[in-house]
Amino acid sequence: MTTTTEQPTTTTVGETDERTREAWTDFEFDGEAKITVEDLDVYYGDDHALKGVSMEIPERSVTALIGPSGCGKSTYLRCLNRMNDRIPSARIEGSVRPDGQEIYQDGVNLVELRKRVGMVFQSPNPFPKSIRENIAYGPQKHGDLDTGLLARLLNRDDTAEREELVERCLRDAALWDEVHDRLDDNALGLSGGQQQRLCIARCLSVDPEVILMDEPASALDPIATAKIEDLIADLAEHYTVVIVTHNMQQAARISDQTAVFLTGGELVEYGDTDRVFEDPHSDRVEDYITGKFG
Amino acid sequence: MADARIRSSQLVDETTTEADAVAALTIGVSAALFALAVAAMFDQVSLTGTIAGAQTVTLLGGLLTLLGLTVIALGAGSRLGYVESTPDPSAGLVAGVGAAFPWALLGGSVASGVLGLGTGGGLVGAVVVGGVALVATVIPREDVGSTVPLGGLLLITGLVFATGVIGPAWVWELGWEQTAAISAQFLIPVATLSTTLYGGWAAAKAYGGFGARGRHMGAYVLVYLNAISIVAFLFILVAFVVIQGVPGLLTGFEIGIGAGPEISLLGVSVTLPVSIPFVMNGVALLNEFQGVLPAIVGTFWLVIGAVLLAVPLGVGAAVFLTEYAERGRFTQVVEVATNGLWSTPSIVFGLFGFAFLIPRFGNGKSLLSGMITLGFMLLPLVVITSRESMLSVPDEYRDASAALGVSKWQTIRSVVLPAALPGVVTGVILGVGRIAGETAPILLTMAGGTFVPDTQTVDVIGSFQFISTPPFVANPALLEATSALPYQLFALITAGVGLGSNVSDPNGFRWATALVLLIVVLSFYAIGIVTRYYFRRRLQHT
Numbered sequence: 001m002t003t004t005t006e007q008p009t010t011t012t013v014g015e016t017d018e019r020t021r022e023a024w025t026d027f028e029f030d031g032e033a034k035i036t037v038e039d040l041d042v043y044y045g046d047d048h049a050l051k052g053v054s055m056e057i058p059e060r061s062v063t064a065l066i067g068p069s070g071c072g073k074s075t076y077l078r079c080l081n082r083m084n085d086r087i088p089s090a091r092i093e094g095s096v097r098p099d100g101q102e103i104y105q106d107g108v109n110l111v112e113l114r115k116r117v118g119m120v121f122q123s124p125n126p127f128p129k130s131i132r133e134n135i136a137y138g139p140q141k142h143g144d145l146d147t148g149l150l151a152r153l154l155n156r157d158d159t160a161e162r163e164e165l166v167e168r169c170l171r172d173a174a175l176w177d178e179v180h181d182r183l184d185d186n187a188l189g190l191s192g193g194q195q196q197r198l199c200i201a202r203c204l205s206v207d208p209e210v211i212l213m214d215e216p217a218s219a220l221d222p223i224a225t226a227k228i229e230d231l232i233a234d235l236a237e238h239y240t241v242v243i244v245t246h247n248m249q250q251a252a253r254i255s256d257q258t259a260v261f262l263t264g265g266e267l268v269e270y271g272d273t274d275r276v277f278e279d280p281h282s283d284r285v286e287d288y289i290t291g292k293f294g
Numbered sequence: 295m296a297d298a299r300i301r302s303s304q305l306v307d308e309t310t311t312e313a314d315a316v317a318a319l320t321i322g323v324s325a326a327l328f329a330l331a332v333a334a335m336f337d338q339v340s341l342t343g344t345i346a347g348a349q350t351v352t353l354l355g356g357l358l359t360l361l362g363l364t365v366i367a368l369g370a371g372s373r374l375g376y377v378e379s380t381p382d383p384s385a386g387l388v389a390g391v392g393a394a395f396p397w398a399l400l401g402g403s404v405a406s407g408v409l410g411l412g413t414g415g416g417l418v419g420a421v422v423v424g425g426v427a428l429v430a431t432v433i434p435r436e437d438v439g440s441t442v443p444l445g446g447l448l449l450i451t452g453l454v455f456a457t458g459v460i461g462p463a464w465v466w467e468l469g470w471e472q473t474a475a476i477s478a479q480f481l482i483p484v485a486t487l488s489t490t491l492y493g494g495w496a497a498a499k500a501y502g503g504f505g506a507r508g509r510h511m512g513a514y515v516l517v518y519l520n521a522i523s524i525v526a527f528l529f530i531l532v533a534f535v536v537i538q539g540v541p542g543l544l545t546g547f548e549i550g551i552g553a554g555p556e557i558s559l560l561g562v563s564v565t566l567p568v569s570i571p572f573v574m575n576g577v578a579l580l581n582e583f584q585g586v587l588p589a590i591v592g593t594f595w596l597v598i599g600a601v602l603l604a605v606p607l608g609v610g611a612a613v614f615l616t617e618y619a620e621r622g623r624f625t626q627v628v629e630v631a632t633n634g635l636w637s638t639p640s641i642v643f644g645l646f647g648f649a650f651l652i653p654r655f656g657n658g659k660s661l662l663s664g665m666i667t668l669g670f671m672l673l674p675l676v677v678i679t680s681r682e683s684m685l686s687v688p689d690e691y692r693d694a695s696a697a698l699g700v701s702k703w704q705t706i707r708s709v710v711l712p713a714a715l716p717g718v719v720t721g722v723i724l725g726v727g728r729i730a731g732e733t734a735p736i737l738l739t740m741a742g743g744t745f746v747p748d749t750q751t752v753d754v755i756g757s758f759q760f761i762s763t764p765p766f767v768a769n770p771a772l773l774e775a776t777s778a779l780p781y782q783l784f785a786l787i788t789a790g791v792g793l794g795s796n797v798s799d800p801n802g803f804r805w806a807t808a809l810v811l812l813i814v815v816l817s818f819y820a821i822g823i824v825t826r827y828y829f830r831r832r833l834q835h836t
Binding site: 083118123141206 | 620688690691692693694695696697698699700701704708709712713832833834
């Protein structure tokens with residue numbers, strides 16, 4: 001166990017403390033906010049996993065969420081497209097508003113939400129289908145692509161559109177050159193890094209605006225990681241990328257702004273990446289970043 | 295290559311020594327003896343016959359004696375330091391108990407049988423001899439303990455067989471109220487089999503130089519022989535049925551253009567170039583050839599019907615249980631119920647069909663009642679295996695699909711079910727293997743007509759007819775009693791049907807029926823394996 005220089009006890013958490021923390025997480029930026037989160041609390045049963053998080057995520061940029069294991073950063077990420085709904089014990093309070101529209105209310109169209117806010121997971125999880133089928137899966141299930149026998153008979157065949165879509169997504173995910181001659185091969189035959197880029201391509205296929213990434217490079221070797229990082233930088237030109245990572249160098253390399261979560265599910269500091277890494281307001285964040293704790 | 299080998303390091307295995315070669319040869323002899331004993335047990339080798347000029351019993355005895363001497367020599371060589379080895383201080387209690395058991399049996403038998411000391415004397419003999427063997431195994435160093443007592447056992451058994459003390463004609467009347475006797479036909483193969491296992495184990499330990507490596511080798515040889523024996527049992531069983539059944543099956547076999555019967559399918563008539571009367575005819579009083587065609591067709595439709603009933607129901611239930619139902623009391627109850635249904639005796643299913651289905655479907659035994667009864671029997675296995683294979687589909691696939699905004703049902707249909715399909719197919723294969731050979735439920739619900747003349751078979755497809763009153767579709771063929779292979783076999787053997795003049799060679803007929811049943815079940819099995827292979831390939835490779 002490494003000791004921390006600052007050991008906050010329950011008595012120090014008071015009004016002053018609360019106000020300071022708000023100042024630390026108050027991030028001013030130019031341009032529009034893509035997602036606004038206010039007072040987000042998440043409980044898993046009795047476990048209070050995320051405590052009153054508020055932050056605004058600017059559009060067309062890379063936002064990194066860092067922090068030690070169990071600090072709630074993945075939980076926070078999964079709240080942004082309501083993936084936590086899939087965990088029966090999870091209870092969510094607060095407000096999340098992509099493009100100003102509240103998603104934690106009745107009558108939200110989850111299909112539309114998840115089309116707009118896509119997600120890439122920690123371990124590559126392509127379907128056990130061909131590369132082409134992996135990309136075309138989402139649009140086909142949404143009825144945007146029709147390539148079945150019936151469609152052919154009714155002269156509504158979208159095979160050409162599908163090929164176009166597959167090529168575009170694979171090019172955007174920097175995978176086209178490696179796989180264009182074997183689109184019918186099973187995706188599980190690709191290397192780990194290729195699989196993860198395929199997952200990113202699959203996520204792009206439904207034309208999202210926001211891409212959530214949950215430690216997308218943690219299962220990959222350095223070369224594959226570098227490719228993913230380059231790709232993320234390119235994606236930020238068109239998409240709003242929110243990435244969870246516990247690799248601080250990675251966050252420093254690729255993100256425009258960084259949010260630091262610390263044990264207990266609190267957002268402690270949020271700001272410009274350079275500022276957070278060079279001059280953190282919070283001593284705890286400084287300890288975490290310099291490796292004294294966490 | 296050999297030059298590059300480092301010889302000085304103790305980590306590297308030294309070159310093969312003569313002792314290693316002897317030990318390896320001993321293991322080989324044990325394996326050969328094991329195979330010979332299995333063959334003798336199933337009457338594939340006659341004990342009184344000769345192999346390479348020697349009577350089989352004498353040969354078995356001689357080989358056992360040789361095996362015993364070699365095993366003792368290997369142990370002694372190691373103890374006296376002629377052979378390099380790394381033995382433990384003791385062979386251990388498990389080996390001791392293992393060695394004590396056959397010795398106790400031997401001691402007890404000799405005391406009560408040969409010396410005539412009665413039951414009490416036998417018990418004392420067993421305890422004394424077994425105890426000595428236990429001590430002799432556990433107390434000395436491992437190399438002696440695990441070779442000498444077992445080698446001695448092999449030696450005694452071998453000498454008894456080789457010298458003819460126990461020959462092929464030997465019988466031990468047990469003298470119980472019931473007539474019971476142990477014959478040489480039984481004793482010699484069993485004794486050879488078990489003592490060879492001990493001998494092979496001891497030789498394998500010696501080959502590994504005793505110690506941890508030796509124990510590993512010993513265990514390896516034992517489990518390897520177990521695995522081999524499973525294959526051997528299946529092979530012997532199939533070979534036995536084939537040998538007995540082929541003559542009956544091929545009676546009147548002809549090959550040539552126009553030799554076979556004419557088959558018309560969808561208006562096209564084809565004359566088959568082969569004629570196998572046994573599978574192309576029914577059996578009746580005036581048939582020139584007797585065959586089981588109606589029963590084959592009956593079994594075929596029976597299995598098709600049961601699968602059509604059970605697979606959609608079972609897979610649907612499994613989807614609900616894995617994907618929709620929250621894991622809790624209800625799913626537990628369903629789980630217990632399915633397992634209970636699977637363990638329910640088949641005759642109970644048959645009685646249910648007899649009492650519940652038959653009054654509701656034409657009040658007589660019918661193909662339909664049989665299909666439904668067997669479908670119920672198949673259902674639990676389909677549920678259990680489908681459920682297992684759906685649970686083993688990684689949650690990552692479901693997450694990925696949900697994150698694309700795809701609905702739950704679409705995810706199940708396009709991702710979960712295809713990934714679970716090989717497992718589902720495996721379950722159906724196992725189930726079909728069971729129901730295709732099921733006799734009791736068929737006996738009560740659908741069987742009849744073991745003597746259908748000529749080539750009359752149940753014509754399910756052709757019997758569909760449209761009628762003007764509900765239910766608008768009728769199929770008289772489904773409501774008729776039909777024969778099926780297991781029932782035909784049962785009727786032939788147990789009920790004595792066919793023992794009269796209408797079957798010329800009853801025994802050949804029975805064996806041929808059994809062979810055809812085996813072929814039909816194995817064909818279903820083969821179809822299932824090919825299907826599973828196809829789906830697995832689609833999931834894993836290109």
